[in-house]
Amino acid sequence: MKLKSFIEISTYGLKPIFLKNTNPILATIILTDYCNLTCKHCAVNNINKIIHPYEDIKEEMLKLYDEGVRILFFCGGETLLWKDKGKSAKDLIREAKEIGFELVNIVTNETIDLDIKEADIIHAVEQIYTFQYIDKTWSIAQNNPWPDKIKLY
16 A cells, blocks of 8 residues: 555544544445355345446446545455446456545455456455465465555455
């Protein structure tokens, strides 16, 4: 994370304390509930089989930014399955950065190519959370607490 982004996000975190500002700083947009897996513990995959249109997602990003959100998560089903009118999740990440979001995160099950240089954080969800997963996450945080990009896997 760049120092400028860290400072800006920190000021957003302090506003509720000192200025009683209750605007959100973090939001999630669900791109689709389509998923290429059928994990027993998952409550969101393939329920309605919806792929939200690009225009709706772009409108939501602009609205969230205007409300003060600066950290954006894209979630799904499997977010990397989302495509609409020639656009992909990578395009949405680029557009979110152009709008001005400080951190753009994508949550994935890591079964599709993870070459997503556009994202600040890639959170790859394993089918079962294990001590090995927790150890990997903890070691990332201990070895490099402020990396430019984080990949949780």
